[in-house]
Amino acid sequence: MNFEQIVAHIKASLGEEIIISTDENASPKAININDENLVEVMDFLQKDNQLYFDSLSCITGLDNGPESNTMEMIYNLYSIPFDHHLMVKVELPREKPAIDSLCGLWKTADWQEREVYDMFGIHINNHPDLRRILMPADWDGFPLRKDYQEQEYYRGIKVEY
Amino acid sequence: MANQVQYIFDQENLRKSAPQKFKSEDLKREEMIINIGPQHPSTHGVLRLEVLAKGEEVIEVVPHLGYLHRCFEKHAEKLPYNQIIPFVDRMDYLAAMNTEHAYAMGVERMLGIDKIIPKRVEYIRVLVAELNRLASHFIALGSYGMDIGAVTAFFWMTRDREHIVRLLEWASGARMLYNYIWVGGLFYDLPVGFEERCLEFTTYLKPKIKELERVVIDNKIFIDRTANVGVLPVDLAINYGITGPMLRGSGLKYDLRKVDGYSVYPEIDFDIPVGKGEAGTLGDCWDRTWVRVQECYESVKIIEQCLEKLTGEHKRTRDFDPRALAPKKIRPKAQDFYIRAENPKGETGFFFRADGRSDVPFRCKARGASFVNLSIINELAKGGLISDLIAVIGSIDIVLGEVDR
Numbered sequence: 001m002n003f004e005q006i007v008a009h010i011k012a013s014l015g016e017e018i019i020i021s022t023d024e025n026a027s028p029k030a031i032n033i034n035d036e037n038l039v040e041v042m043d044f045l046q047k048d049n050q051l052y053f054d055s056l057s058c059i060t061g062l063d064n065g066p067e068s069n070t071m072e073m074i075y076n077l078y079s080i081p082f083d084h085h086l087m088v089k090v091e092l093p094r095e096k097p098a099i100d101s102l103c104g105l106w107k108t109a110d111w112q113e114r115e116v117y118d119m120f121g122i123h124i125n126n127h128p129d130l131r132r133i134l135m136p137a138d139w140d141g142f143p144l145r146k147d148y149q150e151q152e153y154y155r156g157i158k159v160e161y
Numbered sequence: 162m163a164n165q166v167q168y169i170f171d172q173e174n175l176r177k178s179a180p181q182k183f184k185s186e187d188l189k190r191e192e193m194i195i196n197i198g199p200q201h202p203s204t205h206g207v208l209r210l211e212v213l214a215k216g217e218e219v220i221e222v223v224p225h226l227g228y229l230h231r232c233f234e235k236h237a238e239k240l241p242y243n244q245i246i247p248f249v250d251r252m253d254y255l256a257a258m259n260t261e262h263a264y265a266m267g268v269e270r271m272l273g274i275d276k277i278i279p280k281r282v283e284y285i286r287v288l289v290a291e292l293n294r295l296a297s298h299f300i301a302l303g304s305y306g307m308d309i310g311a312v313t314a315f316f317w318m319t320r321d322r323e324h325i326v327r328l329l330e331w332a333s334g335a336r337m338l339y340n341y342i343w344v345g346g347l348f349y350d351l352p353v354g355f356e357e358r359c360l361e362f363t364t365y366l367k368p369k370i371k372e373l374e375r376v377v378i379d380n381k382i383f384i385d386r387t388a389n390v391g392v393l394p395v396d397l398a399i400n401y402g403i404t405g406p407m408l409r410g411s412g413l414k415y416d417l418r419k420v421d422g423y424s425v426y427p428e429i430d431f432d433i434p435v436g437k438g439e440a441g442t443l444g445d446c447w448d449r450t451w452v453r454v455q456e457c458y459e460s461v462k463i464i465e466q467c468l469e470k471l472t473g474e475h476k477r478t479r480d481f482d483p484r485a486l487a488p489k490k491i492r493p494k495a496q497d498f499y500i501r502a503e504n505p506k507g508e509t510g511f512f513f514r515a516d517g518r519s520d521v522p523f524r525c526k527a528r529g530a531s532f533v534n535l536s537i538i539n540e541l542a543k544g545g546l547i548s549d550l551i552a553v554i555g556s557i558d559i560v561l562g563e564v565d566r
Contacts, residue, residue: 023497025496026496026498027497054399055399057510058510058512060524060526062514074497074512076510080413083420085499087499106400107397107536107537107540108401108402108533111533112402115532132227133227134226134565134566136179137177137178137179138177138178143235144232144235155169155171155174156166156167156168156169157167
């Protein structure tokens with residue numbers, strides 16, 4: 001299936017308005033969806049007989065900075081038996097960003113979503129074990145946000161040197 | 162400066178920064194919490210495991226990561242594309258060439274120059290990447306043997322890895338962190354005489370791998386320790402995003418070198434070994450190790466074919482400049498891009514967002530194979546013995562530089 005067929009198949013099954021827009025410039029080509037539809041769309045993509053995206057390769061968080069005031073979640077899907085790719089993008093507000101967890105569909109989402117939470121402060125709803133994964137639990141702020149300011153001292157160690 | 166307080170010690174510090182999942186008050190009868198690492202040789206680096214055990218039996222394993230976290234992704238947002246390559250090296254420091262190859266390939270595809278890279282450059286890239294894959298597997302196999310009591314293999318493997326490291330040092334100037342593969346080319350052409358010495362090395366190496374096979378993986382003690390331990394069914398592996406020798410050990414013939422066919426891999430003849438469950442169950446620790454050993458043979462095969470091309474069809478010429486196509490200014494057009502390639506540990510991916518206006522990526526995310534592969538550890542180790550937990554960690558083959566990035 002090529003990208004047009006995948007998009008047409010999703011629209012035919014879940015309704016025309018489920019895909020807000022497509023990004024053919026991206027590689028692999030991407031669809032944009034709303035955050036409240038995420039689990040529904042992903043569940044369909046994983047279980048549908050013709051799509052069967054069985055592997056979730058990568059979850060990326062992204063901060064567009066205070067000017068555009070948005071954050072993004074980007075999911076890279078791959079289907080091992082059919083050898084097709086898809087990128088799914090979700091835009092989130094920068095104030096209190098939150099998104100549903102995909103742990104119920106792919107177990108690999110567990111750690112990758114924890115990493116996004118750790119780096120961007122995007123809250124993951126229904127996550128079984130939402131703790132910081134790479135940074136210390138008592139660290140201030142989320143490092144990969146564009147307006148992140150390091151704390152001056154951590155236990156008497158100067159952070160910026 | 163010397164008299165300044167450098168660290169304010171408090172007994173509560175560890176509890177605050179890395180809180181334990183289990184509390185000693187909540188333990189049931191005969192249960193105990195065992196802390197393994199972060200400074201423990203069998204955790205292969207600075208990995209800390211909180212193990213809830215009942216006697217010798219593991220009930221749950223909770224990994225605590227981040228001891229080697231340097232926030233590669235934050236650095237990458239400040240640096241031009243070509244200056245990120247040395248940082249990429251430091252992710253999977255045992256297979257820096259492979260990661261560099263994936264990264265350079267991604268940037269080239271974003272720029273649209275991947276089709277015009279000279280064949281000689283591509284063959285050299287594959288050659289050094291496969292040499293590095295051998296070196297990485299040698300460390301994996303050697304230290305795995307040592308984890309479960311076979312010390313000889315580690316000495317043999319470090320001896321043979323030393324030859325590879327010296328070859329790569331000859332080519333690039335560094336032993337482990339090379340910065341050799343550049344966007345659009347290479348740092349230098351291969352040194353004069355490299356091909357001949359490399360061919361001598363492969364002739365030397367083949368019986369040594371056979372020797373390793375006989376002393377480690379056919380060894381009865383080794384089979385007793387690893388067969389039927391940490392069995393990973395293939396559907397669970399895919400659900401956990403496991404890739405590389407771990408997934409192939411579970412019996413799925415899935416290798417990105419064949420699936421995506423990047424670089425010159427489609428022109429090279431090699432097989433993909435998959436686990437068959439010969440010693441115990443399909444997908445156990447022994448199968449994963451066996452796949453790694455077989456991949457060493459395949460890498461040698463690839464190296465020999467590359468050398469044949471590099472001394473024949475694409476041989477060294479006086480006017481060949483491996484940097485000729487390296488762009489002075491790397492400014493891809495605005496796009497989102499995801500590239501993946503087969504590392505010794507599994508699928509290494511890079512996600513880029515280029516804004517089209519600057520030389521630095523707006524966002525560069527690295528998908529570490531070790532990070533994703535490690536997430537299955539609880540699933541593999543629970544219900545087994547603590548000694549099996551050590552066997553499981555070794556068979557996953559993690560590099561903490563890539564787990565924590």
